[in-house]
Amino acid sequence: MRLAVIPGDGIGPEVVTEALKVLAEVTPAASDLDITNYDLGAARWHSTGELLPESVIGELRQHDAILLGAVGDPSVPSGILERGLLLRLRFELDHHVNLRPARLYPGVQGPLATQSEIDMVVVREGTEGPYAGNGGILRKDTEHEIATEVSLNTAFGIKRVVADAFARAQQRPRKHVTLVHKTNVLEHAGSLWSRVVEEASMRHPDVTVDYLHVDAATIHLVTDPSRFDVVVTDNLFGDIITDIAAAVTGGIGLAASGNLDVTRANPSMFEPVHGSAPDIAGQGAADPTATVLSLSLLLDHLGHTEAARRIEASVAFDLATRDHSSPGATQAIGDRLAALVSSNTRHEV
Ligand code: NAD
Ligand code: IPM
Ligand code: MN
Numbered sequence: 001m002r003l004a005v006i007p008g009d010g011i012g013p014e015v016v017t018e019a020l021k022v023l024a025e026v027t028p029a030a031s032d033l034d035i036t037n038y039d040l041g042a043a044r045w046h047s048t049g050e051l052l053p054e055s056v057i058g059e060l061r062q063h064d065a066i067l068l069g070a071v072g073d074p075s076v077p078s079g080i081l082e083r084g085l086l087l088r089l090r091f092e093l094d095h096h097v098n099l100r101p102a103r104l105y106p107g108v109q110g111p112l113a114t115q116s117e118i119d120m121v122v123v124r125e126g127t128e129g130p131y132a133g134n135g136g137i138l139r140k141d142t143e144h145e146i147a148t149e150v151s152l153n154t155a156f157g158i159k160r161v162v163a164d165a166f167a168r169a170q171q172r173p174r175k176h177v178t179l180v181h182k183t184n185v186l187e188h189a190g191s192l193w194s195r196v197v198e199e200a201s202m203r204h205p206d207v208t209v210d211y212l213h214v215d216a217a218t219i220h221l222v223t224d225p226s227r228f229d230v231v232v233t234d235n236l237f238g239d240i241i242t243d244i245a246a247a248v249t250g251g252i253g254l255a256a257s258g259n260l261d262v263t264r265a266n267p268s269m270f271e272p273v274h275g276s277a278p279d280i281a282g283q284g285a286a287d288p289t290a291t292v293l294s295l296s297l298l299l300d301h302l303g304h305t306e307a308a309r310r311i312e313a314s315v316a317f318d319l320a321t322r323d324h325s326s327p328g329a330t331q332a333i334g335d336r337l338a339a340l341v342s343s344n345t346r347h348e349v
Helices: 012-026 042-048 054-061 080-092 155-171 187-203 214-223 235-248 289-301 305-321 330-342
Strands: 002-008 034-037 065-070 097-103 119-125 135-138 146-149 176-181 208-213 230-233 256-260 268-272
Touching: 002 012, 012 065, 012 289, 012 305, 012 330, 042 080, 054 080, 065 080, 065 289, 097 155, 097 235, 119 155, 119 235, 155 176, 155 187, 155 230, 176 187, 176 214, 176 235, 187 208, 208 214, 214 235, 230 235, 256 289, 268 289, 289 305, 289 330, 305 330
Parallel strands: 002 034, 002 065, 065 268, 119 230, 176 208, 176 230
Antiparallel strands: 097 119, 097 256, 135 146, 256 268
């Protein structure tokens, strides 16, 4: 397995170190693993002005997958690293399916008063919407300055992400897809998304479908998250609702994601949903579980199903037995997970 690792900024390197410890335990022979580190992020930008050189994109394409910690740093103007590095990677590598599972693991006390089973996956479009950079500024620095950010929605882009959501729903026990959008206001994009979902629904008669406006979806995510199975939505709505989904399933420290090119023409990239968390960086306080679970998504994507299941089972065991009032430091959690995966027993809960 040729793996590219981008530790990034803030807590990124801290959580990635722990995930690599876990990886070393699930990989039978070190010779099976070819890891290249890429020092992209704030430090490189400060010292060289580089964000993501073309040559690096070319090298990344030669890998089977990418593991990323997080990017973003208070010393760099907001958006420089996020757009110039993270979003550029997602666009260049055509990561159209941003897969974000949210599961409430046994033993985890979410913030909600009534606790029911939560096992959902958000299929967030990853290359379009308001993220496409389609906008600009007119009459800059005047009283009448105008800023636009036009959301890009193509039939091609929506069809491929909706197809992925239905294919996933088809494999899941509840076989249910919820489209989240804002069709009451976003007339044109709303109409296109609705029509594409309707067409997909006709091809999948055994998958049930419903629709929620994104504002109402945030209510249901907090009051009744167990109603969700597969959610399909655009790039921006998906960003927002996956932080809520993370919060109701035990916090952002547990939320994993994969940026997938489902055609496999480009390597997919796996990263925790959270950012570089400058408020806790350098303290060894970040929970590396989200990154470890992202590694498990990575292994699953590459067909290493058994290794992926072992990691998930180890995380489930750790979460079921952890003292959640003091979960331990980054390194202690990483050590526990590495020890669990290295034992031959499968730690099912
Ligand atoms: P954040 O996710 O970094 O932090 C939000 C809150 O969650 C903070 O209080 C933080 O301490 C906490 N948190 C995050 N990860 C945690 C973990 N593993 N364990 C325990 N607590 C954790 O979001 P933010 O503060 O809005 O953004 C910080 C920077 O990260 C910004 O520059 C932002 O653009 C960037 N960002 C990057 C990514 C990415 O690289 N994928 C994602 C989100 C934000
Ligand atoms: C995420 C992040 C990114 C996004 C930012 C940092 C560009 O919030 O991965 O959820 O909005 O997609
Ligand atoms: Mn986000």
